[in-house]
Amino acid sequence: xPEDEEGGLxxxxxxxxxxxxxxxxADEEQRRVLMxxxxxxxxxxxxxxxxxxxxxxxxxxxxxxxxxxxxxxxGRISEAQLKGLLLKFT
Numbered sequence: 001x002p003e004d005e006e007g008g009l010x011x012x013x014x015x016x017x018x019x020x021x022x023x024x025x026a027d028e029e030q031r032r033v034l035m036x037x038x039x040x041x042x043x044x045x046x047x048x049x050x051x052x053x054x055x056x057x058x059x060x061x062x063x064x065x066x067x068x069x070x071x072x073x074x075g076r077i078s079e080a081q082l083k084g085l086l087l088k089f090t
Contacts, residue, residue: 030061037064037068037073037076038077038082039076039077039078039079042076042078042081045079046060049086056086056089059089060082060085060086
């Protein structure tokens with residue numbers, strides 16, 4: 001394999017690794033925020049939603065982050081409140 005092709009492949013691998021690391025860091029930050037705004041039972045339920053319905057999970061997380069950013073969130077969200085939000089999406 002020519003040397004310039006090897007360098008190109010190595011650069012592609014490096015970029016891919018950086019993208020994966022960035023995604024992992026973003027996931028970790030998102031998890032920390034969600035743990036801060038959700039009660040443990042609600043966080044567990046949300047984790048179950050993530051496994052069973054990723055699209056619904058993303059919608060719900062977007063809503064939760066919007067509530068946080070707009071200052072509409074008062075206190076932590078309980079499992080019952082999270083269930084209510086889930087019902088609005090189904």
